Amino acid sequence: MEIxxxxxxxxxxxxxxxxxxxxxxxxxxxxxxxxxKQSCCGGIKLFLGALSFVYFAKxxxxxxxxxxxxxxxxxxxxxxxxxxxxxxxxxxxxxxIIIFVSYFGAKLHKPRIIGIGCLIMSAGTFLxxxxxxxxxxxxxxxxxxTINSTLNSSPCLQxxxxxxxxxLEKSQGNLNAGCExxxxxxxxxxxxxxxxxxxxGETPIQPLGITYIDDYAIEENAALYIGCVxxxxxxxxxxxFLLGSLCAKLYVxxxxxxxxxxxxxxxxxQWVGAWWLGYLIAxxxxxxxxxxxxxxxxxxxxxxxxxxxxxxxxQSKFITDDSKDQHKSYQxxxxxxxxxKDFLPSLKNLFGNPVYILYLCASIIQxxxxxxxxxxxxKYIEQQYGQxxxxxxxxxxxxxxxxxxxxxxxxxxxxxxxxxxxxGAAKLxxxxxxxxxxxxxxxxxxxxxxxxxxxxxxxxxxTKQTTDYExxxxxxxxxxxxxxxxxxxxxxxxxxVTYVSACLAGCQASNGSGKNTVYFNCSCVATLESPSQRxxxxxxxxxxxxECPRMFQYFLVISVITSYTLSVGGTPGYILLxxxxxxxxxSFALGIYTLAIRVLAGIPAxxxxxxxxxxxxxxxxxxxxxxxxxxxxxxxxxxRYVYLGLxxxxxxxxxxxxxxxxxxxxxxxxxxxxxxSANGERGACGTKSRKDDFVNSDLLxxxxxxxxxxxxx
Numbered sequence: 001m002e003i004x005x006x007x008x009x010x011x012x013x014x015x016x017x018x019x020x021x022x023x024x025x026x027x028x029x030x031x032x033x034x035x036x037k038q039s040c041c042g043g044i045k046l047f048l049g050a051l052s053f054v055y056f057a058k059x060x061x062x063x064x065x066x067x068x069x070x071x072x073x074x075x076x077x078x079x080x081x082x083x084x085x086x087x088x089x090x091x092x093x094x095x096x097i098i099i100f101v102s103y104f105g106a107k108l109h110k111p112r113i114i115g116i117g118c119l120i121m122s123a124g125t126f127l128x129x130x131x132x133x134x135x136x137x138x139x140x141x142x143x144x145x146t147i148n149s150t151l152n153s154s155p156c157l158q159x160x161x162x163x164x165x166x167x168l169e170k171s172q173g174n175l176n177a178g179c180e181x182x183x184x185x186x187x188x189x190x191x192x193x194x195x196x197x198x199x200x201g202e203t204p205i206q207p208l209g210i211t212y213i214d215d216y217a218i219e220e221n222a223a224l225y226i227g228c229v230x231x232x233x234x235x236x237x238x239x240x241f242l243l244g245s246l247c248a249k250l251y252v253x254x255x256x257x258x259x260x261x262x263x264x265x266x267x268x269x270q271w272v273g274a275w276w277l278g279y280l281i282a283x284x285x286x287x288x289x290x291x292x293x294x295x296x297x298x299x300x301x302x303x304x305x306x307x308x309x310x311x312x313x314x315q316s317k318f319i320t321d322d323s324k325d326q327h328k329s330y331q332x333x334x335x336x337x338x339x340x341k342d343f344l345p346s347l348k349n350l351f352g353n354p355v356y357i358l359y360l361c362a363s364i365i366q367x368x369x370x371x372x373x374x375x376x377x378x379k380y381i382e383q384q385y386g387q388x389x390x391x392x393x394x395x396x397x398x399x400x401x402x403x404x405x406x407x408x409x410x411x412x413x414x415x416x417x418x419x420x421x422x423x424g425a426a427k428l429x430x431x432x433x434x435x436x437x438x439x440x441x442x443x444x445x446x447x448x449x450x451x452x453x454x455x456x457x458x459x460x461x462x463t464k465q466t467t468d469y470e471x472x473x474x475x476x477x478x479x480x481x482x483x484x485x486x487x488x489x490x491x492x493x494x495x496x497v498t499y500v501s502a503c504l505a506g507c508q509a510s511n512g513s514g515k516n517t518v519y520f521n522c523s524c525v526a527t528l529e530s531p532s533q534r535x536x537x538x539x540x541x542x543x544x545x546x547e548c549p550r551m552f553q554y555f556l557v558i559s560v561i562t563s564y565t566l567s568v569g570g571t572p573g574y575i576l577l578x579x580x581x582x583x584x585x586x587s588f589a590l591g592i593y594t595l596a597i598r599v600l601a602g603i604p605a606x607x608x609x610x611x612x613x614x615x616x617x618x619x620x621x622x623x624x625x626x627x628x629x630x631x632x633x634x635x636x637x638x639x640r641y642v643y644l645g646l647x648x649x650x651x652x653x654x655x656x657x658x659x660x661x662x663x664x665x666x667x668x669x670x671x672x673x674x675x676x677s678a679n680g681e682r683g684a685c686g687t688k689s690r691k692d693d694f695v696n697s698d699l700l701x702x703x704x705x706x707x708x709x710x711x712x713x
Contacts, residue, residue, distance in 0.1 A: 091602035
């Protein structure tokens with residue numbers, strides 16, 4: 001290649017040396033290296049974008065399920081305990097195959113395995129919505145005069161020969177004949193199986209996706225990429241709850257029935273929103289999220305700083321590359337028998353670490369309280385403060401979830417800003433838990449009193465109810481009426497008291513139809529005001545007390561602060577987990593930790609929280625074919641004490657374990673080690689050498705004494 005003197009004038013001006021011809025091979029190698037680097041960066045960024053979208057999709061569908069808990073309960077007439085089993089089925093599905101996916105998936109085409117998982121997750125989401133198309137239309141309890149405008153009869157059926165009673169008998173006979181066809185009592189199984197399938201499909205996303213990024217990303221960028229994925233995952237629940245808010249406003253059978261014929265509003269406890277619509281949307285998003293993975297390669301070009309080593313910088317501490325054969329296949333040197341032989345000693349070493357086992361216990365108990373609280377938070381807000389499902393989901397999605405995300409970010413920022421060591425991380429974790437649950441304690445004073453419901457919370461004479469509600473539903477004012485104690489068709493009297501049905505209110509006449517029905521001459525309504533005057537009532541329950549909206553605002557403020565405070569300890573706790581174990585046991589310890597959280601918290605917490613909440617029910621609904629349905633009315637005071645009390649008891653126990661963690665850390669650290677220098681020197685490390693700590697010591701600080709493992713984000 002010839003270069004003219006004119007072109008080389010600048011070089012000749014600064015140098016007297018002779019300009020040598022440029023080797024073409026160097027240009028070629030530089031060009032190929034540049035293209036390879038560009039290909040590597042482009043490929044990993046494509047994978048990063050696809051994985052972020054998948055994280056968004058799975059977070060959206062998971063949070064949407066939480067937002068539809070009460071809708072599913074009412075639609076299928078099932079108790080809260082059974083809804084808890086449905087919610088926990090996701091974790092069961094995840095646990096069924098996580099070991100196989102983590103092991104065999106690493107040897108196969110990772111992107112395509114993730115794509116298959118997205119398809120399974122999408123299929124499970126669609127399966128959850130399927131009962132809507134197989135079941136009959138939603139039937140809520142309403143007296144015939146509110147449905148048929150041409151029939152203006154007396155709700156108080158004083159004469160058995162009245163036509164409405166005969167019609168009811170006939171319709172009841174038809175219902176009994178069609179009970180086998182009406183499979184609403186067992187259709188919830190499809191929801192459970194769909195959620196189980198969602199758990200199976202979600203399994204490969206995290207282990208295979210994160211390891212793929214860690215394998216092919218530039219080493220200093222890997223943490224940033226993983227942080228981006230986790231950040232996008234936080235956005236998913238926000239959209240999930242907002243989608244739940246939108247669907248809760250739409251009637252469940254929208255598009256199938258004439259909405260003008262619907263006699264209840266979204267404020268009624270029998271209202272069921274279009275819960276199935278959100279699952280169809282989430283299923284489509286999950287399916288679309290899996291498409292890019294079918295076109296991504298099994299392997300990407302290694303980054304330049306990783307070409308010379310088949311292991312990461314951390315792995316290189318334990319894996320030596322003495323020869324090409326050893327470098328080519330490390331797995332071939334490990335026999336299955338040797339791995340099995342090393343398993344039990346590793347497990348013994350892990351559970352022999354007092355800080356790890358204490359932190360594991362603290363996390364399990366704390367996650368029990370948090371999972372139970374989050375699962376039934378929509379129900380608590382609806383029942384305690386009389387809010388609609390739509391507003392509840394909107395508030396959680398727009399206020400609580402961002403507070404959690406900001407808390408997690410703040411915890412990491414505090415760790416980085418103040419260069420907090422392991423001991424400091426334990427203090428921050430304990431402090432956030434203590435103040436978070438202390439704030440939660442104040443919510444006991446921010447509840448609403450029970451609504452005045454005749455025969456349930458108050459007597460027909462206005463006094464507080466103390467007797468059995470089933471017998472107290474009947475009184476002298478409705479003794480001449482032929483009423484059923486199983487009905488739930490609430491009306492609001494002029495006196496501000498809710499009555500279980502127009503019949504039990506002793507109403508003799510009605511006018512209008514649907515939502516505009518007005519009842520007249522209600523003998524029980526007149527009992528509380530003026531016995532000489534017959535009073536009227538309208539369809540629907542009465543609103544909660546005047547102080548309830550103000551209490552709800554206080555609840556939102558404390559709830560947001562509590563969510564933020566508890567979330568601040570998330571990052572320090574995770575760092576504490578990583579630093580309290582030996583480096584070569586880190587993956588194993590994280591696996592045990594995740595398994596324990598899912599088995600001992602994710603599955604049982606929604607179930608026993610649901611069982612406890614069911615004990616506060618005052619009025620159970622009845623299924624069309626007999627049997628107990630979903631709860632129609634809860635005791636507000638009892639619900640507050642059970643829901644918040646169970647959360648606080650579990651949280652308090654977890655705090656005691658956190659104190660034990662801090663105590664052991666202090667005991668194993670010298671006073672000099674507790675002081676963190678401005679230069680970021682080792683904080684919670686003893687004075688032993690690295691070799692002694694790694695080989696001969698079973699003390700806690702053994703892992704945190706590695707300088708390259710200093711706690712910095």
